[in-house]
Amino acid sequence: MNQIVFIELINPFKDKVFRLAKRLLTSTEEAEDATQEVIVKLWNKKEDLNHYNNVEALAMTMTKNYCLDQLKSKRAGNLKIVHDNYTDRAPQLDKKLEDSNSLEWVEKIISQLPEQLQILIQLRDVEQYEFDEIAKIVNMNETAIRVALSRARKKIRESMLNTHQYGIK
Amino acid sequence: MELNNIENIIEKYFQGETSIAEEKQLKDYFSSSNVAQHLKQYQPMFGYFSQVKEQKSTQEIPLQTKKRNVAWLSIAASVAVLLAAGTFFYVSEKNTTPVVAQSELGTYDNPEEALEATQKALALLSNNVNVGIESVQYIKEYEQSKNKIFKQ
The missing domain is CATH 1.20.5 (Single alpha-helices involved in coiled-coils or other helix-helix interfaces)
Incomplete structure (x- = not known):
């Protein structure tokens, strides 16, 4: 397999890998590092790729595992990056008002879900994978995925309702 | 009629029982301009899912570097071997010459x-x-x- 064939193979799902990494790692730079890592790993075992009938699912699984490892190692080292840590309060309040009108709230709400649910939301609601494909990626059965997904969606709805009605009731 | 249909799909959606086609229908509905008032609360959610899908990784992936490294490595190694052999012969040549005749020792x-x-x-x-x-x-x-x- 040469470089051109390989790039044609990964191009359809390269961005999906990136978006899944970004969902879990938050920062764009780290997500790009993760994407690169996954693609280089695939490149290194390019000779074996023929044995896998679904390289995309393999790539997504690798991404998921890599990101979870990253998160784990960061937590172990107490290195979790807290973003707006150093900004002062006034602009944050402005930002909050602005956010409430935009889609960023949804992002915040999703980022507070457990990682497993974030992965499912990303795979199903953003990337629109079929349940059998998701089952291969996360190694769960379809019923469990449906149940978890329903839980995640309801949680998002609940948090959004709370945000919307904040100060009214 | 259509509104009723959408409400049904939303109900199924939160139970995790919708198909991809039905979810696409929801996305289309919420990206249109005439969303019913009582459903507006779901709009950001579906809007967000569509928006996030537009994100793209912009970086170039460096491939093929490994092969080139091997080539350079072998060149460097052969140069090093040649140098080592050269200096060894040069030095040993130099060392053998000062072996002096017995008569020159005091x-x-x-x-x-x-x-x-x-x-x-x-x-x-x-x-x-x-x-x-x-x-x-x-x-x-x-x-x-x-x-x-x-x-x-």
């Missing part, structure tokens, strides 16, 4: 003189060795203090 004809000279040389050697031993005496000191502390 020598004594008189055995007494020779004995004296030998004794002198050995004395010099022994002096130097003694200097070395003196500095080794310190170690004995350490040994003693060590034995004081760690009683055996």
